[in-house]
Amino acid sequence: MKRNGPIITLLAGLALAAVLITVNLSLTKGGGEPDPAGLGAAVASAAPAASTPPSPTVAASASAAAPDAPAEKVNATWAGTVDGGGATIAIAVTDGVAVAYLCDGKKAEVWLQGTAADGKLALTGKKGATLTGTFGGGKATGTVTANGRKWTFTVKAVAKPSGLYRATATVRNAKVVGGWIVLPDGSQVGVVTVDDVPQPAPAIDPATGAVTVDGAALTAAPVTGVLAEN
């Protein structure tokens, strides 16, 4: 017993890790726990579809079976961390017009806009950035390609005050564009670009959208519909 103790300790740790990884895998691939009700999105199904990998093609068939109403105009917001945790993404859809924002909270960010209809997302951004994916069952799944990089994501529907916020202004002749993603746990990720130089965004007050950038008071508004040209 005494000589085997350390080995048993190691094996116990290994077993615990194996259990946790298994749970992680099933949570990632299944629906996970129910989410706060999405804005017009179907309620997340509690039964995990454990055999559904988060690939766009397979998810497309899954979303076709989901009780969505594709004929109606879509109103929903999804937000969360991309696969692997390297960045955060939010997709806000108003009457079928989709705006997506992906950023790392430090300097990398991509704005995209397009459509959300029939369970499919199709958005484009500057410099050939694209987002393709599917949605349904309280979540959205897809792929973002921008600046030669690629992210995949599966994010859940979120409700206000969580979601996507944006502020545009001119501060002392500098063009300021800020994007913020507020997640259900209250954390924020954002990047402010001042004359095309990105920097981590100061936190907004999710209730009012108030934020101070470079000493100037701005108001970040929830993104609805087409982005203002800036």
Place this chain on the structure above:
Amino acid sequence: MSDQSTRRVKASAAGLYVPLLLGAIVTVTLGVYGSVHTPTGIAVNVAGFSGPQTVKVWLASGAALLALVQLVSAFAMWGRFGANPPSWIGPLHRWSGRFAFLLTVPVAVHCLYALGFATYDTRTLAHSLLGCFFFGAFTVKMLSLPKRGLPGWTLPLLGGAVFTALIGLWLTSSFWYFTTIGVRF
């Protein structure tokens, strides 16, 4: 224990080869998995992940606290606080170590699964390297414990390495979180 090296049994570090090899395999495996699993995109952003983080912060703090128990009980076992340490010191050392290790496992699984090996800044790089090193060093320590005839410096060195790595991990994660984001539950 401390007179091990002066016994007639010739102390040799050769018995450490297999533990060191297996520990190295653990360290490299974790590092490779963390790297392969990470998206090739932008690096880890701490604000981007949610609820599990506070869980990790507190699990790691529990492990760090137990690590301090480890340090003190190890000193006691080696007679630094008097020649005859109480008999419960050994079990205390073993069980606090086990619990500390088990507390670190969920943290490591989340780190590796959700975040991966990151090199975004000095803190995340140090944390990633220490994390891989910690589990390798712990493996070596565990595999060395039952072996007889190892040099007297083996367990203090390995234990010290494991302790240092864990405290370093705590400083680069939980302490950073407490001082940067705040003490949250």
